[in-house]
Amino acid sequence: MAKAYEIRHPAYDAVARTLHWLTVLLVAMQFVIGWTMPDVHKDTQPVNLIAWHLGVGATLVAVMAIRVIWRLTHGPTPDELPPLLSVASRITHVLLYAALGLVPLLGWINASSRGWTVRLAGVVSYPALSESGSAFGHAMGDVHGILAWVLLALICLHVVAALFHRFVLKDHVLQRMLPHAGPSRDQRRER
Ligand code: HEM
Ligand code: HEM
Structure with a gap:
């Protein structure tokens, strides 16, 4: 028998959970590399930490594309939150997805303009998104850096909300994104 909290907050399926934590790892790496790599100037070459930022970035773009396709084809994981919390969480998730799409895209545009x-993985080349030397692509590098801060603010809000669910509301919202989260909605349907 499913426990009452599992009925109200069924687990995310294993693919969604794997993609979520993979994204967390890659985004964390991008912040660390982005902040520690040398400043990028006109004649800077994409080597060492900058090469890592582009390489991890390419992986993040691929993971996000798979994640968005998975999310669109599998729909939201239902919950029974009070209406206000439900709307707040949906807005935050949409903004997170938007920032997770935009920040890498702008970095990619900037890389192309350089x-x-x-x-x-050093093998599959992505197409150039702006012409080499383009002023637009150059400007997008600055927006990339600024939007990375917006993404960080959203992540902080998101983590505080997850901890609020775990320790104040004491519901199952955090646990449903963790390993051993219990049965997902689809697994329950199959029983
Ligand atoms: C969520 C993912 C990412 C985060 C959090 C991130 C973060 C950062 C940060 C903090 C900087 C330094 C900005 C500054 O000092 O002003 C930076 C610069 C840069 N990033 Fe990213 N980045 C991400 C994804 C990407 C991707 C996918 C690419 C390209 C494929 C990329 C390409 C670049 C480039 C070319 C710069 C130098 C921009 C310039 O100074 O004009 N980034 N990034
Ligand atoms: C780079 C950092 C992170 C990013 C970009 C991120 C992004 C996201 C996104 C976009 C969703 C929505 C999933 C969907 O419904 O399609 C989500 C859900 C979730 N995340 Fe994160 N997350 C991050 C870090 C964390 C951390 C550190 C925790 C735990 C403390 C966490 C816990 C959760 C939980 C519990 C959910 C499900 C929320 C719900 O069911 O309403 N996330 N995350």
Whole structure:
């Protein structure tokens, strides 16, 4: 028998949970590398930490594309939160997805404008998103850095909310995104 909290907050399926934590790992790496790599100037070459930022970035773009396709084809995981909390959580998740799409996209546009090729695992080349030397692509590098702060603010809000669910509301919202989260909605249907 499913426990009452599992009925109100069924677990995210294993693919969604794996993609979520993979995203967390890659985004954390991008912040650390982005803040520690040398400043990028006109003649800077994409080597060392900058090469890592582009490489991890290419992986993040691929993971986010798979994640969005999975989310669109599998729908939301239902919950029974009070209406206000439900709306607040939905808005935060939409903004998180938007920032997770925009920040890498702008970084990629900027890389293209510098004549740098973004490659997945060093092998699969992504197409250039702006012309080499383009002023637009150059400006998008600044917006990339600024929006990274907006993404960080959203992540902080998101983590505080997750801890609020766990320790104040004491519901199952955090646990349903963790390993051993219990049965997902689809697994329950199959029983
Ligand atoms: C969520 C993912 C990402 C985060 C959090 C992130 C974060 C950062 C940060 C903090 C900087 C330094 C900004 C500054 O000092 O002003 C930076 C610069 C840069 N990032 Fe990212 N980045 C991400 C994804 C990407 C991706 C996917 C690419 C390209 C494929 C990329 C390409 C670049 C480039 C080219 C710069 C230098 C921009 C410039 O100074 O004009 N980034 N990034
Ligand atoms: C880089 C950091 C993070 C990003 C970008 C991120 C992003 C997201 C996104 C976009 C969703 C919505 C999933 C969906 O419904 O399609 C989500 C859900 C969730 N995340 Fe994160 N997350 C991050 C870190 C964390 C951390 C550190 C925790 C735990 C403390 C956490 C706990 C959760 C939980 C519990 C949910 C499900 C919320 C619900 O069911 O309403 N996340 N996350």
